[in-house]
Amino acid sequence: MCGNCLLQETALICPMECPKGLRNGPCGGITPEKNCYVDESRKCIWYSIYKQALKSGKEETLLEVLPPLDWDKVGTETWGEVVTLIRKTGTLKFAGSLFSKNKVRKTEIWDSVFKTIRQPDWWKGDSVYHPPAYNEPASEFERRLRSGEFVVATEVSPPVSSVTDKLIADIESVKPYVTAINFTDSSSARPKMSGLACSSVAVGLGAEPILQIASRDTTRAGLQALGIGVNAMGIKNILCITGDNPKVGPEPRGSMNFVDLDSVQMLWILRKMRDESVYLDGRKLKNAPKYFLGAATSPFASDPLLQAIKDQKKVNAGAQFFQTNLIFEPEKLDQWLEELYKRDVLNKVYILIGVAPLKSLKVANYLNSNVPGVVVPDKVLRRLEKAGESAPEEGVQIALEVIDAVRNKQGVNGIHIMTLGWESIVKRLVIESGLDLNPIRPPAP
Numbered sequence: 157m158c159g160n161c162l163l164q165e166t167a168l169i170c171p172m173e174c175p176k177g178l179r180n181g182p183c184g185g186i187t188p189e190k191n192c193y194v195d196e197s198r199k200c201i202w203y204s205i206y207k208q209a210l211k212s213g214k215e216e217t218l219l220e221v222l223p224p225l226d227w228d229k230v231g232t233e234t235w236g237e238v239v240t241l242i243r244k245t246g247t248l249k250f251a252g253s254l255f256s257k258n259k260v261r262k263t264e265i266w267d268s269v270f271k272t273i274r275q276p277d278w279w280k281g282d283s284v285y286h287p288p289a290y291n292e293p294a295s296e297f298e299r300r301l302r303s304g305e306f307v308v309a310t311e312v313s314p315p316v317s318s319v320t321d322k323l324i325a326d327i328e329s330v331k332p333y334v335t336a337i338n339f340t341d342s343s344s345a346r347p348k349m350s351g352l353a354c355s356s357v358a359v360g361l362g363a364e365p366i367l368q369i370a371s372r373d374t375t376r377a378g379l380q381a382l383g384i385g386v387n388a389m390g391i392k393n394i395l396c397i398t399g400d401n402p403k404v405g406p407e408p409r410g411s412m413n414f415v416d417l418d419s420v421q422m423l424w425i426l427r428k429m430r431d432e433s434v435y436l437d438g439r440k441l442k443n444a445p446k447y448f449l450g451a452a453t454s455p456f457a458s459d460p461l462l463q464a465i466k467d468q469k470k471v472n473a474g475a476q477f478f479q480t481n482l483i484f485e486p487e488k489l490d491q492w493l494e495e496l497y498k499r500d501v502l503n504k505v506y507i508l509i510g511v512a513p514l515k516s517l518k519v520a521n522y523l524n525s526n527v528p529g530v531v532v533p534d535k536v537l538r539r540l541e542k543a544g545e546s547a548p549e550e551g552v553q554i555a556l557e558v559i560d561a562v563r564n565k566q567g568v569n570g571i572h573i574m575t576l577g578w579e580s581i582v583k584r585l586v587i588e589s590g591l592d593l594n595p596i597r598p599p600a601p
């Protein structure tokens with residue numbers, strides 16, 4: 157009854173059970189038991205879809221970029237349309253295909269019915285890579301990655317008030333040591349100063365922002381409005397994420413059932429606006445915007461093979477860089493990187509590994525209990541516990557060890573320091589890890 161049937165591409169399992177309304181694969185919040193973090197009493201429906209598709213040899217179907225809902229059709233039967241299209245194809249021909257051993261012919265006949273439904277003219281999604289259609293880097297962040305530099309990005313926490321003093325101080329303190337600064341979009345579904353406002357402040361201070369946009373709070377009209385507006389504010393990097401479900405946010409909660417878009421669809425729409433000068437409704441854009449597009453990834457969310465399929469889809473849709481979730485066990489990254497390599501993805505996307513300086517055992521436990529997709533392993537918890545009052549120092553050492561372990565991995569292009577509110581530590585991490593590329597600085601005023 158979603159009226160926009162895509163069962164042919166989802167191993168015949170309906171994805172509408174996903175509370176986030178995701179139509180292009182699992183989110184990063186799946187629990188270690190492979191359950192849904194929004195409702196832990198049931199399996200993640202996308203995990204089941206991926207497993208079933210792999211079992212039946214239909215892995216390639218997981219790569220097709222599927223459209224957002226046409227809400228005019230929601231609540232209506234798709235079957236009427238199916239019957240009409242079967243008649244158009246030829247009922248006998250279609251029935252014969254059910255028993256055909258010729259896979260190519262069978263797919264052709266089925267596509268004449270189901271692809272027409274799941275890929276309407278205003279979307280026309282596919283499973284192939286679309287290289288960016290521009291030559292000069294869109295931003296300094298992109299320029300440095302292209303040049304082969306090991307790039308450092310960080311995050312400055314948006315304030316929870318309208319006063320910008322701390323925001324400005326934090327941006328100023330990290331700016332000399334990083335190439336770009338992320339501003340989250342109400343992370344953990346908690347309202348904070350908007351990423352757009354923070355990015356605008358950063359541009360005013362001469363820093364380069366990465367604007368995060370969570371599809372949780374974004375409609376298709378809002379996304380396209382942002383897409384054409386960011387350049388006017390000096391923003392040249394955008395990171396598309398689905399965002400945490402309101403379940404992890406404060407009460408009273410908003411709808412936890414539907415989102416208008418998922419992150420893959422956001423990438424697809426923004427890429428087409430930039431590279432094909434076209435809006436979702438087909439209208440032509442007079443002057444296309446220019447931005448460097450990124451996405452988040454959780455290498456250990458389900459298992460590396462499944463995650464690599466989802467990541468390949470994001471790259472096909474438009475992701476040019478990835479920032480990973482927090483990594484505490486860098487040795488485990490190898491299998492995921494290997495899967496991306498096998499899929500010929502590593503040469504199409506820049507990867508920045510998420511590193512966090514844990515200030516205390518309490519922070520580590522909070523992450524484990526409250527942040528979907530983040531797992532702080534026991535060995536890290538034990539080290540922080542043993543360190544007692546020296547836990548902040550131990551947290552810094554753990555972060556430095558992770559940086560050291562990832563910096564020479566093939567396919568890793570930089571790090572993303574997630575400060576968890578500890579922005580003042582960025583300078584030390586960058587200097588002590590030997591990543592400060594500009595050690596001669598003018599004296600402080």
Ligand code: SF4
Nearest residue numbers: 174182183192200201
């Ligand atoms: S874990 Fe994420 S992708 Fe899976 S069903 Fe829940 S919200 Fe959907």
